[in-house]
Amino acid sequence: MEFSTKSASPEKQKTACLVIGIFAGKAPGAIATRLIEASAGLLGKILDRGDLEAKAGSTLLLASLPGVAAERVLLVSYGKPEEFNDAAFRSAATAAGKVLAGLKASDAFVTLADVELAGRDAAWLASQTTQILADSAYKYEATLSKKSEEKRGVAKVTLGFASRPDASIEAAAIQGQAIASGLALARELGNLPANICTPSYLADTAKKLAKEFKSLKVEVFDEAGIAKLGMGAFQAVAQGSREPARFIVLQYNGAKSKKDKPVVLVGKGLTFDSGGISLKPGAGMDEMKFDMCGSASVLGTLRAVAELALPINVVGLIPSTENMPGGSAVKPGDVVTSLSGQTIEIINTDAEGRLILSDALTYAERFAPECVIDIATLTGACVVALGNFTSGVLGNDDALARELVDAGTTAGDRAWQLPLFDEYQDLIKSNFADMVNSCGRPAGTITAACFLSRFTKAYKWAHLDIAGTAWKSGNEKGATGRPVALLTRFLIQRAGV
Template sequence: MDFQLKTLTGSQAATEKSDALIVLVPSGALAVGDALSALASAARAAGDLPDKPGKLLSLYRPEGVAAPRVVLASIGDGVPGSVRSAVLAAVRTLKGLGTKRLTLVFAGPADGAAVHSAVLAVADASYVYVTTKSKSEPRTLRQVTLGVADGNAVSSAFAEAKATAAGIEFAKEWGNRPANHCTPTLLADAAETLTSQAHIKCEVLGPKEVAKLGMGSFASVAQGSSEPLRFIVLSYRGATKDQAPVVLVGKGITFDTGGVSMKPAAEMDEMKFDMCGAASVLGVFRALGELKPAINVIGLIPSCENMNDGKALKPGDVVTSMSGQTIEVLNTDAEGRLILCDALTYAERFKPAAVIDIATLTGACVVALGGVRTGLFSADDALAKALEAAGEQSLDRCWRLPLDDEYAEGLKSNFADVANIGGRAGGAITAAKFLQRFTGAFPWAHLDIAGTAWKSGAAKGSTGRPVGLLVAYLVSRAGAVQPALPKKGRKAPAAA
């Protein structure tokens, strides 16, 4: 989608040629000096436009406005959450009406956070999955003009939002694909496409390379599938070589039957979403390639299927991880931690400033936090606080859960260094404690996105989370978004 930022007064917005115009109306007095402000003031006075965020009034061909359809949307106090509610509601009312060009204008002052929220809400509300549909209409909305009182003042926030929206959509796309359209090999191909952007390189390792590295835990999960595993290594270099990178590790189980410890049939189709951690890493790199922040980032994606055949991993088997630690597999459906632990060990070679793994890891996290907040685990207070702040800023929120050593008691094994599961109690925490065993060499955080990566029911589909949180964290860490180089004659520095 083509997003454009313009400095627009109310009078100028009224003359913008578009299929529809959304006017974001804040609470409080409006300066009545143009057709749009007059409409909003009159609607409010008549009680047709309450101040509550998300309340709408739709108009057709109002006098003095070029756009045939106008939607007045209340944003209340104008904070990002209120703006998001209003924009989501307004854009959804226009679905099915053939809107190709949309103008969205703030009727009052708008800061960068409000602009950021508006862009992401438009992208979210207008996203349509079409890849495996034969007769579906593609997304109608093609061009969005965002009008504010001072475009220069919010240009950085707009650029970050635009790139983040592209990254979220990339993550949604791969998260939504059925498992036969998103095998480990196809996921690796998707990663390779990102190398068309400046500063990004990709290396893909197969079964032989993974075996040579000693990733016995990762390989054990893949051994029951006819689809070969892939270990994807992405790198983005936006800073000097001597700057330690942030490493993102995404769980890439492209389909999870549960293995021998098989899942119930109901809703098993949703186990195509078990690679949403991997999809979020791809989405972050899609955004980084557009933003070009001054930071170095590595993306590690261990990807395979968790399937059943005569070679499949069995409960009671003991496998050896890349770190040398042995693992008793008590439940083959606790496979995500088995592939992540080897990727975390591999991350040591980059001498990282921080490592963040992202995984649809436990149903226990869904029970604890539902679909609102992502579970956050970290023993590093500074890293945890930075991620929490990024979540609040991006409206992609997380909640920190404990990592007390006592939670690891249930992982003791008589036959290996550690078991891959504890008891039912505190399952999200014991899973994090398992991963923590492989992170002693660097600051580490774990994001359990089992409740936030996708929605079920009528709205079934990937959410693209936590791309927004991660991009906000990385941009904040980089300090500022570098301005894009001109297309003609630009010289991109060598990628990592």
């Protein structure tokens, strides 16, 4: 989807679809009022009889509205003026995106961002609009035998404003489009089945990114390389699978100096998680292909960062493997030695994500990082605590955690900080090793983070548990791409652009 910005009279735009936002009530908004006048009151009559529902995100598609040059006019409700907030705006943009994605039309003139929203400027509105519209156009077809033959969905979108958009608005629209590109990559990787999206496939994807963007440099360690590094915890998880493990190091050097300390992103890359010997229940196990969404978000974020050419250094680390049962699989009660030299008693082989992350977090030390953020579909306990709307944040630096929470709020990809008090550390004690990898259900998200914290003492660190937000189940089953938007916004702010 191609985006541009323009100042123009909406009623005069010759476009396949004109999109305008409408406030419920007697004051529909400035742009809507112009169209009411242009249509000699016809649009006003349509609104008065209640054809457009008042709820934010409701839509009504009109064809050949008199006095308006556009072939179609899509009315989108902002809801009641007194209830207009970030969520209402996103609902309107999402609804518009879904309609535009299904239209047999080539272009659209969208005025949704030309509205006043408390606490938000035009740049934020433009960024959110482009991101949401482009993300709405994503469609999974990779493994379908018959692809869609009929072309639907607009290819060109012009963001319309009453006054001439300044450089900040244009830059924000570009940011939104880049974030959507990252989301599309993360969603596609997450949606691919585990027999296609293997550790090697993730490594190949990283290589393709490095080929596309010269600012990226990639190094991939095979199983022999992983063993040579001394990643005993990572190896323990990988040893039960016939699919070769990979450790992917993707570096982006965008800062003026290569000596600038990088932000390191560590993504859990379990391309399929059976639970190992601690086998998961069969119901819903197909969704364990999504257990690599942390790694997908790292690749998606680095794509967005490279596309934007942000002046910052970023490193992506992805330990990737399957977790399978078998004669060579790690067993409950086994003790392994991590890259850090610390020993781990594996109580539950289904608590494998923290094992592969532990070695990657230790590896991160060699970059002398500004900070390290790991992203993982780590615990079902996080779903219990925060549901499917909010990612969990924990870490050893409260300022970093708050920075991530704030970035998520700005991006519409929200997260919430959970405590990591010292008292919880006692719960992962072991009689046979330095720690256990699992200690039961109580405070499961926190104790998992306690485990990871044992490997992050050399730097500022935050952990994003995305178990509840990385994908959707049911009729809308599929990867969401989260938290690409949060991470990219965090890096944009860190880069100061």
